Amino acid sequence: MDFSFSEEQEAVRELAGRIFTDLATNERLREIESEPDGDYFDTKLWSELAAAGLLGIALPEDVGGAGLGFVETGVIVEAAGRSAAYVPAVETLAAAAPAIARFGSEAQRQRWLPGVVAGDTVITTALVELGGVPSSPSVLAERSGDGWTLSGTKACVPSGMVADAVLVTARVEPDAVAVFLVETSAAGVTRERQPTNTGQPEAVLTLVGVTVGPDALLGSVEEGRTIIDWLVLRTTAALALAQAGAAAAALALTAEYTKTREQFGKPIATFQAVGQRAADAYVDTEAIRLTAWQAAWRIAEGLPADKEVAVAKFWAADGGQRVVHAAVHLHGGVGVDREYPLHRFFLMTKHIELTLGGATDHLLQLGATLAAEPV
Secondary structure (H helix, E strand, O other), X not given: OOOOOOHHHHHHHHHHHHHHHHHOOHHHHHHHHOOOOOOOOOHHHHHHHHHOOOOOOOOOHHHOOOOOOHHHHHHHHHHHHHXXXXXXXXXXXXXXXXXXXXXXXXXXXXXXXXXXXXXXOOEEEEOOOOOXXXXXXXXXXXEEOOEEEEEEEEEEEOOOOOOOEEEEEEEEOOOEEEEEEEEOOOOOEEEEEEOOOOOOOEEEEEEEEEEEOHHHEOOOOOOHHHHHHHHHHHHHHHHHHHHHHHHHHHHHHHHHHHHHOEEOOEEHHXXXXXXXXXXXXXXXXXXXXXXXXXXXXXXXXXXXXXXHHHHHHHHHHHHHHHHHHHHHHHHHHHHHOOOOOHHHHHHHHHHHHHOOOOHHHHHHHHHHHHHHOOO
């Protein structure tokens, strides 16, 4: 079997890699990080991605997109992870915008997706449930005339401080769930900065009697659980792809450093203990990459991918930690210097590990899935 990217996918990969490499430099990232109370959103990079046609790579042609799929989106997400860029690649490109394209009405598609393609609109997702699971949302949606009233709080909303709209999961009594497209400027919506370990703020989104029309409902109430599962699956796979990029970047920095750092008149890369530690990190990096791309390919092909995504997220969480810890260890004091780029991949890896469940959570999910299969 041929596991290589197609010619078209390679072209996307090359273009995305060049843009991220040229624009998401260490100096540019430090500039963004130095802004007081900044939102850590690289508008210049986002605009360049839009100008190159990459923000709409997987969106339909009738909204200005290229009509490609999840693999092409994954190429962009991996490149974003490799550069630790401050753009909403996972939440907007891999989850929210494709969900509107897949489940949204024609009016919703035309209202929101052309802006995403042009780089003028950021849409994010509110999937995290503190102390709970995405399939049991805490926000309550009650019917109000022909519309809805939403009340509740969502934490850990990625890019929530810069988003124009949020896909909010909510419960509909007595036992249904649904997804609503809520504008952040709507009456009753407030946002509070929520610092993260990476420095990039997320948002606590509070909805107090937020009234939305029937056009805010994504799909139908009957499709609610399907849509939430769809969003979680794609977001989790995209996180694994971002981790694949971050691990590869951390490993590349380590390889270069150990080749040039000398002790006792020799590069430390020639020392057996250093070589063994770096080799282990390489094995983990490859495992993260291969499992992430297996999951992405199955999603793109419309195949069942629950098991593969759980495996990919396990490796992203568990293997990712080993890679960045090895990288910091082999760098010595340089590894914790915040002017050196390695610290971003360390912090990013911890953030990815804990988002939508860590290694143990996904092993338990995998075990439950396997146990449910007929013998």
